[in-house]
Amino acid sequence: MADSVGVIGGSGLGELVGGDRRPVATPYGEAVVTVGELGGREVVFIARHGAGHTVPPNRVNARANAWALACLGVRAIVSTAAVGSLRAELAPERFAIADQLVDRTTGRAGTFFDGADGVVRHLPFAEPFCPELRGLAAAAIPDAAPAATVAVIDGPRFSTAAESRILREHGVDLVNMTLCPEVALAAELGMGTVALCFVTDTDSGNAHDDPDAASAELVFRRLAAAKLRITTALERLVGAVPDSYAPRPTIDDDAIRIVLARPAVP
Ligand SMILES: CSC[C@H]1O[C@H](OP(=O)(O)O)[C@H](O)[C@@H]1O
Numbered sequence: 410m411a412d413s414v415g416v417i418g419g420s421g422l423g424e425l426v427g428g429d430r431r432p433v434a435t436p437y438g439e440a441v442v443t444v445g446e447l448g449g450r451e452v453v454f455i456a457r458h459g460a461g462h463t464v465p466p467n468r469v470n471a472r473a474n475a476w477a478l479a480c481l482g483v484r485a486i487v488s489t490a491a492v493g494s495l496r497a498e499l500a501p502e503r504f505a506i507a508d509q510l511v512d513r514t515t516g517r518a519g520t521f522f523d524g525a526d527g528v529v530r531h532l533p534f535a536e537p538f539c540p541e542l543r544g545l546a547a548a549a550i551p552d553a554a555p556a557a558t559v560a561v562i563d564g565p566r567f568s569t570a571a572e573s574r575i576l577r578e579h580g581v582d583l584v585n586m587t588l589c590p591e592v593a594l595a596a597e598l599g600m601g602t603v604a605l606c607f608v609t610d611t612d613s614g615n616a617h618d619d620p621d622a623a624s625a626e627l628v629f630r631r632l633a634a635a636k637l638r639i640t641t642a643l644e645r646l647v648g649a650v651p652d653s654y655a656p657r658p659t660i661d662d663d664a665i666r667i668v669l670a671r672p673a674v675p
């Protein structure tokens with residue numbers, strides 16, 4: 410049987426597939442998954458912020474989520490991310506496929522290889538997202554910008570105008586609060602990721618009275634209005650992942666096996 414595709418739903422996608430939500434105990438605490446169907450195939454769905462957006466970005470248990478998906482046999486992860494845009498050409502309501510990350514988060518548990526049991530590995534991360542999955546996404550969602558550099562900030566507050574300007578001057582296209590360390594943790598467990606970004610706002614805005622400047626109210630309103638578009642794009646992308654999909658080798662299998670054998674805590 411084909412491997413399930415993992416789907417991590419971001420803001421606005423607390424519920425996506427029918428099926429029972431069930432807790433999975435992991436060494437890092439509980440993950441909540443729903444095994445269901447999307448795009449004609451079995452998916453393991455995780456709502457990043459919980460079903461009712463009760464988990465803020467700085468408290469997402471990304472290690473528990475990645476560990477649960479890997480244990481359930483997932484090899485490809487398709488995620489969604491609401492993003493603020495720093496570029497006029499990436500206007501609100503556009504899709505973009507992330508290809509680079511700038512990690513501006515602090516203090517998040519960002520690795521499975523923290524040396525606790527003597528297993529130390531260093532993830533190659535020049536290409537944080539899986540090129541094969543990005544190519545599939547670009548073909549499946551032709552109106553999406555095919556590449557974008559995303560800076561990930563701690564949140565939950567949005568950026569100041571100065572922070573936003575500095576990111577833009579440093580070549581960043583989009584801003585988000587959750588893709589780090591999620592993408593690296595998935596790669597550490599041998600899973601490939603593609604992130605479908607949906608532009609909800611212009612971050613701190615292009616003028617002091619920019620109506621597209623970020624606010625949670627605006628982000629949720631735009632996500633709600635676009636839910637069908639986002640779900641349809643996800644279905645296409647999930648349906649495009651071939652049964653033969655094999656992630657790029659990242660960390661050696663022995664080390665991954667050791668991480669996945671760690672005892673779950675109830
Ligand atoms: C609700 S405003 C900010 C919130 O939206 C994004 O979430 P996600 O990446 O899960 O789609 C952003 O990262 C923040 O968590």
Ligand SMILES: Nc1ncnc2[nH]cnc12
Nearest residue numbers: 491492493584585612623
């Ligand atoms: N402007 C922004 N900054 C960070 N995360 C976001 N998610 C949606 N819009 C955002």
